[in-house]
Amino acid sequence: xxxxxxxxxxxxxxxxxxxxxxxxxxxxxxxxxxxxxxxxxxxxxxxxxxxxxxxxxxxxxxxxxxxxxxxxxxxxxxxxxxxxxxxxxxxxxxxxxxxxxxxxxxxxxxxxxxxxxxxxxxxxxxxxxxxxxxxxxxxxxxxxxxxxxxxxxxxxxxxxxxxxxxxxxxxxxxxxxxxxxxxxxxxxxxxxxxxxxxxxxxxxxxxxxxxxxxxxxxxxxx
Numbered sequence: 001x002x003x004x005x006x007x008x009x010x011x012x013x014x015x016x017x018x019x020x021x022x023x024x025x026x027x028x029x030x031x032x033x034x035x036x037x038x039x040x041x042x043x044x045x046x047x048x049x050x051x052x053x054x055x056x057x058x059x060x061x062x063x064x065x066x067x068x069x070x071x072x073x074x075x076x077x078x079x080x081x082x083x084x085x086x087x088x089x090x091x092x093x094x095x096x097x098x099x100x101x102x103x104x105x106x107x108x109x110x111x112x113x114x115x116x117x118x119x120x121x122x123x124x125x126x127x128x129x130x131x132x133x134x135x136x137x138x139x140x141x142x143x144x145x146x147x148x149x150x151x152x153x154x155x156x157x158x159x160x161x162x163x164x165x166x167x168x169x170x171x172x173x174x175x176x177x178x179x180x181x182x183x184x185x186x187x188x189x190x191x192x193x194x195x196x197x198x199x200x201x202x203x204x205x206x207x208x209x210x211x212x213x214x215x216x217x218x219x220x221x222x
Contacts, residue, residue, distance in 0.1 A: 003034060003035065005035075006061050007032045008124075009061055009065060010028070010030060011068045012028055014026050014072060014080060016125050016128060017194045018127065021194075027127050029123060030126060031121070032122045033122075035055055036118045038145070059095065060109065063109070064089060067093050081192060082123055082137045089121060092108075111141060116141070118140070129161065133159045135159065135200075136159065139154050156185070157186070160181050161182045164178070165177055165180055
């Protein structure tokens with residue numbers, strides 16, 4: 001199946017909370033979108049031009065950046081959560097219905113069941129973690145053939161969280177902490193709040209408690 005990918009578009013936005021849980025702070029934001037077309041793009045392939053049976057990734061990228069630029073004006077609030085920013089893009093990024101249609105006729109491309117079989121969009125805040133390489137929120141869509149209904153799911157992710165902990169089976173490994181790198185995905189996430197900083201804190205707390213309940217073995221008597 002033909003797919004169009006736009007990865008890691010760079011922008012800045014006052015969305016979500018920063019690594020310390022503060023709101024209203026502008027921070028770097030990366031946007032990725034993946035579109036799987038419902039049908040093959042025979043016209044585009046045969047004519048070697050972007051026709052109505054495919055999606056121009058350049059127009060898609062410009063639409064995403066333009067939507068981010070209007071985020072605060074559309075939301076009308078001083079605090080935009082990461083979930084709100086995600087839903088804003090889904091409902092705001094449009095694409096011409098066809099090359100012959102008036103420019104006023106546009107379709108929300110990320111949820112277009114006529115053109116797509118599946119789609120996903122991911123917002124990543126690379127600076128929103130104290131011990132990791134960022135957090136992201138993704139929404140995935142699936143459009144069954146010949147059906148106006150669609151299914152969706154959301155995933156919250158902590159990326160490459162560096163956690164110092166005691167780990168290992170050998171005696172020497174139980175004496176000094178090592179850095180464990182963890183990727184954490186929360187599937188079926190359906191919360192409007194920005195809870196990733198508290199999730200990171202919980203992971204650290206659980207790790208500390210694990211060490212407390214599993215102390216290293218005592219040293220042998222001399």
